[in-house]
Amino acid sequence: xxxxxxxxxxxxxxxxxxxxxxxxxxxxxxxxxxxxxxxxxxxxxxxxxxxxxxxxxxxxxxxxxxxxxxxxxxxxxxxxxxxxxxxxxxxxxxxxxxxxxxxxxxxxxxxxxxxxxxxxxxxxxxxxxxxxxxxxxxxxxxxxxxxxxxxxxxxxx
Amino acid sequence: xxxxxxxxxxxxxxxxxxxxxxxxxxxxxxxxxxxxxxxxxxxxxxxxxxxxxxxxxxxxxxxxxxxxxxxxxxxxxxxxxxxxxxxxxxxxxxxxxxxxxxxxxxxxxxxxxxxxxxxxxxxxxxxxxxxxxxxxxxxxxxxxxxxxxxxxxxxxxxxxxxxxxxxxxxxxxxxxxxxxxxxxxxxxxxxxxxxxxxxxxxxxxxxxxxxxxxxxxxxxxxxxxxxxxxxxxxxxxxxxxxxxxxxxxxxxxxxxxxxxxxxxxxxx
Numbered sequence: 001x002x003x004x005x006x007x008x009x010x011x012x013x014x015x016x017x018x019x020x021x022x023x024x025x026x027x028x029x030x031x032x033x034x035x036x037x038x039x040x041x042x043x044x045x046x047x048x049x050x051x052x053x054x055x056x057x058x059x060x061x062x063x064x065x066x067x068x069x070x071x072x073x074x075x076x077x078x079x080x081x082x083x084x085x086x087x088x089x090x091x092x093x094x095x096x097x098x099x100x101x102x103x104x105x106x107x108x109x110x111x112x113x114x115x116x117x118x119x120x121x122x123x124x125x126x127x128x129x130x131x132x133x134x135x136x137x138x139x140x141x142x143x144x145x146x147x148x149x150x151x152x153x154x155x156x157x
Numbered sequence: 158x159x160x161x162x163x164x165x166x167x168x169x170x171x172x173x174x175x176x177x178x179x180x181x182x183x184x185x186x187x188x189x190x191x192x193x194x195x196x197x198x199x200x201x202x203x204x205x206x207x208x209x210x211x212x213x214x215x216x217x218x219x220x221x222x223x224x225x226x227x228x229x230x231x232x233x234x235x236x237x238x239x240x241x242x243x244x245x246x247x248x249x250x251x252x253x254x255x256x257x258x259x260x261x262x263x264x265x266x267x268x269x270x271x272x273x274x275x276x277x278x279x280x281x282x283x284x285x286x287x288x289x290x291x292x293x294x295x296x297x298x299x300x301x302x303x304x305x306x307x308x309x310x311x312x313x314x315x316x317x318x319x320x321x322x323x324x325x326x327x328x329x330x331x332x333x334x335x336x337x338x339x340x341x342x343x344x345x346x347x348x349x350x351x352x353x354x355x356x357x358x359x360x361x362x363x364x365x366x367x368x369x370x371x372x373x374x375x376x377x378x379x380x381x382x383x384x385x386x387x388x389x390x391x392x393x394x395x396x397x398x399x400x401x402x403x404x405x406x407x408x409x410x411x412x413x414x415x416x417x418x419x420x421x422x423x424x425x
Contacts, residue, residue, distance in 0.1 A: 002161070022160030022193050022202065043194040045187050051251050057229075058251040063190040065162065065183070065204070110251065131333035132249015 004067045010035060011079025019066035025059075026050040028066035029076065037078035037105050041134075048133030051106035052076050058113040060132075077105035080112070088112060091146035091154075099137030106133045111147045120151055160193055162202045168210065168224070171203045172286040172307045182307060184260035185227060187252055188268070210259075210309070213237070221283075221312045224259025228271065231258070239315070239322045243274045243341070246326055249333050259308045262293065263300055266363055266399055270326060270339050272297060273359030276367060277341035278322070280313035297364040321345050325420040327412070329403065336360040337404045338413060340420050349379045356417075361396045361409055370394035371417065380425040388421060389414035 003018040010033060017032040024043075029035045029052070041049035043062050050061040053075035080086035088108050091097070098104040107130055114121055114129035121129070126147045127140075135143060162183075165171040174180065180201035183189045192198040210225030215236055222231070231237050231244035232253060247256060247270050261271040262282065276297065281290040285307035299305040316322050323342040328334025339359035344351050354375040359365040370391040378384040392414035400406045 004162075020159075021162050024190060024194060044191040045248075045252060048249065048251060057254045059254060060187075060251045062194060063186045063255060065186065065190070067162065067164070068186075068204070110249075113250070128332055129250060132251050 006032075006066055006070055008069050008071065009073045011075055023066045024062050025052070025064040025066045025069050025074075026061035028069070029061060029074070032066070035076050035078050037076045038109075039102055039105055041102065041106075046134070047103070048106040048110065048130075049103055051109045051133060053109055053113055056113065056116060058110050058132075075109070075112070077108050080108060086112075087150045088115070088147070091149040092143070095142045095146040095149065097138060097142040097146040103133055103135040103137075107135065107143055111150075114147070115151060121147075123148060126151070160199060160202055162204060165203060165205050167207050168205050168285040168307060168309050169287075171205045172288075174201075174203055175307060184225065185255040185257040187248070187256045188260055188264055215315075218315045218317065219312060220315050221310050222258045223310045224257060224308050226258045228253040228256045228258075228261075231271075236315075239319050239324075240271075240274060242324050243271055243326075246328075246332070247271060258311055262296055262308060262311075263305070267335050267337075267360040267401060267403060269359050269365045270336055273339050273357045273365040274324060274341040275311055275313065276357035276365050277343045277355045278313040278316075279343070279355055280311045282308045283310040283312060285309045294367065297366070301363060316343060316345070318345075320424070323420050323424040325416055325423075327416055335403060338398075338409055338416065339365075340417055342420060342424065344375065344380065344424060346380075350377055351375050351380060352377070358396065358413065360403075361393070361398045361413065363399070366396070368392065368395070368417075380421060385418055385421045385425065389418040392417040 002021050006019045007016040015033050019028045038052050038061050039049035041047035045060045045063045051058050052061045055073050088111055110130050110133050126144050180203050181198050183202050183204040210223040212223045214221045228244040228247045231240050275293045280293045282293050282296045283290050296305045321344050326339045327337045336359055338361050341357045343355045345353050354372045356368045356371045358368050371388045374388045393410040398406045398409035
């Protein structure tokens with residue numbers, strides 16, 4: 001099996017690795033670069049657990065070839081927190097927006113993409129932004145509330 | 158056998174490589190990558206890096222969408238307002254930045270909302286490598302046998318009056334959901350009478366298809382209650398819809414007329 005060199009920026013740091021032919025970005029991030037924050041849910045583009053930002057736009061890492069990420073800027077949940085948690089992470093805790101937590105990294109990245117583009121979204125815009133992300137535990141209300149908290153400046157930064 | 162990905166700078170070169178033996182074309186990836194992930198697709202996979210495939214151009218009333226134009230690009234383009242409700246309800250945001258116009262022409266049932274709209278708009282597919290143009294209808298018919306060829310772009314005339322285009326998608330999950338069925342209609346009026354009706358159903362068969370019986374009923378008529386009722390009666394005529402996890406064939410046939418009536422009432 002041929003290997004293809006891939007260089008990209010992961011959460012602000014230049015990274016390089018070898019992708020196997022046909023390997024998706026999710027598998028490359030997890031196994032190739034050791035970032036376990038994007039989750040493998042369905043592998044079909046249905047659940048959104050693998051959502052990462054590619055050049056600022058939400059993408060499903062399981063549906064993207066690793067080699068197509070060459071030279072791109074990738075952001076994952078592992079890069080959200082600095083010295084303190086990201087406001088979205090704080091708000092998710094305050095609102096109990098995670099139960100099993102499997103959808104949470106995808107939800108956080110979908111929400112970050114929205115707030116980066118539109119810092120004061122409406123509730124409808126929040127719902128639309130996470131419409132590709134499935135949660136089977138807490139329901140969507142606490143998640144929507146957490147995102148709106150950050151948008152409205154209620155969450156601690 | 159593992160997957161071998163070939164990257165080509167242009168679609169013409171990819172078409173030549175395609176002719177050298179069995180291969181699958183990878184567009185936005187939303188359809189093909191899931192099959193690669195599942196181990197269903199093996200062998201040669203071709204992709205093209207030409208940014209020209211993502212071009213949207215308007216010349217007069219003719220719209221040309223490159224095969225690599227994404228649903229997000231369509232939904233965000235101010236001159237493509239009639240297609241915003243179509244592109245904007247295909248998947249969530251992360252699907253829309255990847256899913257392409259060209260890929261939608263080959264998306265298996267129940268997918269293909271955008272192809273349904275293109276069918277109603279009378280779009281033509283520009284084939285790769287100077288292969289001329291073909292009606293989208295033919296591409297949708299030939300795709301099953303793998304005889305459709307590579308599509309470089311689609312072209313269609315934007316309706317002069319946006320109100321002559323109608324779109325109705327039925328899904329169980331809001332705001333994002335796969336189509337139980339979808340209906341696109343272009344109903345130009347001359348002196349109050351419909352001239353050149355084009356109505357297409359998505360998710361009512363193996364590929365999006367025109368509702369010939371409905372078009373016959375509408376042609377030359379005014380869009381009044383009696384005409385709408387007659388069109389609704391024949392909505393499922395000629396269709397043999399599949400049964401899947403979203404709906405049974407019986408259900409799709411039963412509700413096709415109900416949803417067609419709702420769309421036509423909106424357009425009246």
